[in-house]
Amino acid sequence: MSEYIIKNGHVFDPVQGIKGDKKDISIKDGKIVDKVGSGAKVIDASGKTVMAGAVEIHAHIAGPKVNLGRIYRPEDKLFSCTPTKGMERMGGGASIPTTFKTGYEYAKMGYTTAMEAAMPPMFSRHVHEEIRDTPIIDEGAFPVFGNNWFVLEYLKNQEIENTAAYIAWMLRVTKGYAVKVVNPGGTEAWAWGLNCLTVNDPVPYFDITPAEIVSGLIDANEYLGLPHSMHIHPNNLGNPGCYETTLDTLKLAEGKKAKNKFGRDSVMHLTHSQFHSYKGTNWGDFESGAKEVTDYVNKNKNITIDTGNVTLDETTTMTADGPFEHHLTGLNHLKWANCDVELETAAGVVPYIYSPSISVCAIQWAIGLEIPLMMKDPMRCYITTDHPNAGPFTRYPRVIKWLMSKKARDTQINAFKHKDKVLSQTSIGSLDKELSLYELAQMTRAGPAKTLGLGAMCGGLKPGMDADVAVYNFNPDKPVADPDDIEKAFSRCAAVFKSGVQVVSNGEIIATGHKRTLWVNAKVNDNPQVIRDINEKFIKYYSMTQANYEALGHHFVPNPFALEVDATTQV
């Protein structure tokens, strides 16, 4: 069955500017088309909301630190196991679901594309094995560059072309998608137990600052013209007063212009901005810096952000910001895992309980909602939970409920033990805005797809685009009786299509399709120096051979989809 018609639904598509009109969406041979024949299978979407499949721009769902979290938290599987059922493999894990469960849960909520936020390059095979075992959704993975010895040495000498050649090599051998930067410089310092907490703290031995690293990587990214912008988790995450480091980081994008053939307008993507928007000097006077950060981003249109919403759950934090995780275990005394990766990066894992009874957690929750409510351009602000750091991705429907209903927010605020502090330290109480479905579609589909450079392929319902479609049991014409109905509607789709295959029907998985691994193949001019530097470092410093590092056979990436970039015409 390759022809479908989704009839009579209320369509929300920012790519075509459709704001809820009743329209039919036609699918044929994997694509959205203008019309189909009378033999097409009919999906009745009357009284329902129809959007393109959602695009997850940042989640930790595949790779060594994700699996370390699974291994060391057997308790995460208590009460969250799903048995083998029909075509669904068994699954488990509340904050770190197993790979099969991850794919099914995303699909059931209408997500059709997801990006693994941080891939340690040496472990790319592991990341791709897990991606391969995550059904239905297309995925890509971002290799990390902000603490990489090659990058630190090239950028110290301001060698942008060499940095670009190295990035191109790395994307090719790891089948990576974008330039990810985590705690620039600080994670290399962490290999000696140190950190970089401001953009000007020099990295031990390499003697380069985070500012130089970030600026250089933006330049290298635009030199190549990659589909996505440089994607950054700035220094000083999670500390009261960190908003200043965030602003210092954002300012590095000033004057820089996006150069690419994929429709991307931005040069910097600030991720999980909630964690980077804290004012105050300690946990006592801790307050929201959401206004300062959103004011800046509102004015500077070459920056995009995602939220990193706290969902008030027990969850597991995991990040390449190794020193932060050590700091966190010092605060909550929960079990700490860490892995430093030679020449490249590190990772840390610590469980965390965002308790509504703790004023800091409640303020974090509020900041995560202030940000999207204060951002003026929904095409530049995307909804995430930095899964699983601020909460599991399975809570997206709850986040949507809070954003679409002031009543739901107030209910939660009134339930906080330290309600007064939440109201005094943030502006959440005075924000009346309720997200419309159109804005929701911008923040979860069209916006992230565009910034990832996938705007021509997905995130919208324009004929020619991939037939990734989600149908929700939510009637925009009916007033919402109970905000919890919003959460329920967005938890389980009436129907989901991925590349023209119906994968979900009435909230159940009916097919798994042929997921793709998205990666970027960037061609650069021959660069003998970079090749020689790579050869040398493998011989001298890596613990595996270059030939074995580069071996990424077909069985790891069974269905690759390469975005081609030609950077050879650069002067």
Add this chain to the structure above:
Amino acid sequence: MAKDITLNLISGRTIQQGVAIEGGKEKPLYRTACGIIELDTSDFKKLGVWKNSNVKVTSDYGSVIVKAIETTQGPHPGVGFIPMGPWANSVVNPDTYSTGMPTFKGTPVKVEVAMNEPILLGIELVQKQCGVKSA
């Protein structure tokens, strides 16, 4: 004059054990590598037996005949070492104490002379104890 000594038995890897298992556990080299107990010189004296004699090692869990050789990684008075394998596993403490892991290191054993008793080959030793016929 029958004498026996009590030792603390541990088991573990040796290079010879590694080479032998890759060469084939049905072969005599496996018995040469693993059908042995390494004794400290002082324990040999206590037992009153010539080096390279066959001895019987007995624990609460079973017994096995192995060759007593002088330790190559000593001194370790009071500790006996049988390389990992079916000879050691005939006598080690199988109790996991609810951890899933048997107590391969630290089983009290009695060692006595058994000069005329044969040391079985690896697969044969296990088949015999399991009552499996081997043609």
Add this chain to the structure above:
Amino acid sequence: MTKTITDVICPFCGTLCDDVEVVVSDDGKKLLEVANACVIGTEKFLHSQAADRVTRPRMHQEDGTWKEVSYDDAVEYTAQMLAKAKKPLMYGWSSTNCEAQSVGNEIAEISRACCDNTAAVCHGTTLIAVQDIGLPTCTLGEVKNRADRVIFWGCNPAHAHPRHMSRYSIFPRGFFTGKGQMSRKLIVVDPRVTDTAKMADVHLQLEQGKDYELLNALRVAFKGEWLPDVVAGIPAEKIREAADMMKSGRFGIIFFGMGVTQSLSKNHNIDEAIAVTKDLNEYTKFSIMPMRGHYNVTGSGEVFAWQFGFPYSVDLTRGFARYNPGDTSSIDLLTRGEVDAMFTIGSDPGAHFPISAVKPIANMPSVCIDPHLTPTSGVSKLHVPVAFNGVETGGNCYRMDNVPIDCRKVVEPPEGMLTDEQFLIKVRDRLKQLKGAA
């Protein structure tokens, strides 16, 4: 004529050396020489060519002889066995690749089996400790490039991981360790004067089984508090000397092995060793790493974890995954008589389980998938030899520091022999038919 294949990965231990060179005949059928591997790895490659190799499945007969059967017969026996069993145990997995492990997981899910890997007799207690306290660790290249304090606790790499010290931990000249061995101080903790201990700057020859006390004493020594005169047979001054040596380094690593995972305190030993590492991070940078035994036991743990949520001792009998070492672990399942069918692959429980756990295997339907003749194959009803993984077929494996390396095929397997993965796929497909699954 011959050809030399470089960057070959040795499929023996968790060191997973990937700089081996193998010389093969031009037609790719004969393996002639091996260079750079240790003596054990060399034997593994060369023995795969042994003339007396069993190349077809065989069933044990009543009279003790073996009768050759076809692979199809073997598939049928295995699938029927798993379909009929109430609580089959699928054990091993550590000497095969991740692709085969993944198919094995499908089989386990369909047949509702218990599945387990050799961590059960190796670093299972480490996993329990990690689940209690966490794990500060690193990759082996970090040790090579930064470590100036190396501790081998309850392990003997000179015998069990022969090239570990030359490739990663003692001898290499790394980026910040240009003086090689002279950049590092080595502490060995072992009740015997092992060949590794003979190289140490400090050898703490403790009383066997008293590792927990000594680890705990180190934590006290770090804080400069009172200690008894002797702990675990080691005088207090020596303990303080070791503590100071650790604190004064700028990057330290504790490698540990069976001396602490298998002695009486088991997971508590590892818990305390990890606590020592955590404490040291208050003063300097320290990491800890288990010396994994089989070359892909780590991989089995990773694949179990991302597919089922737990690294070993996984019980799928109720249709969803449960984990409870001591209850769902192989040796306990076998000694309690709960298993009614035994499926062994990529391991040798017959040789490496206590004999009381091996006896039940001999009394139930059983399959042993192994290119070698072993005590396990000797007590199983069906022995299915397969191609040597890492020699005659490639596939992904995970090193002791969790780094994935794709093993290579260097020679063809003997005519008509299947790989683990190929055999398992046939079993899975037949099992699906028997169970009427989609």
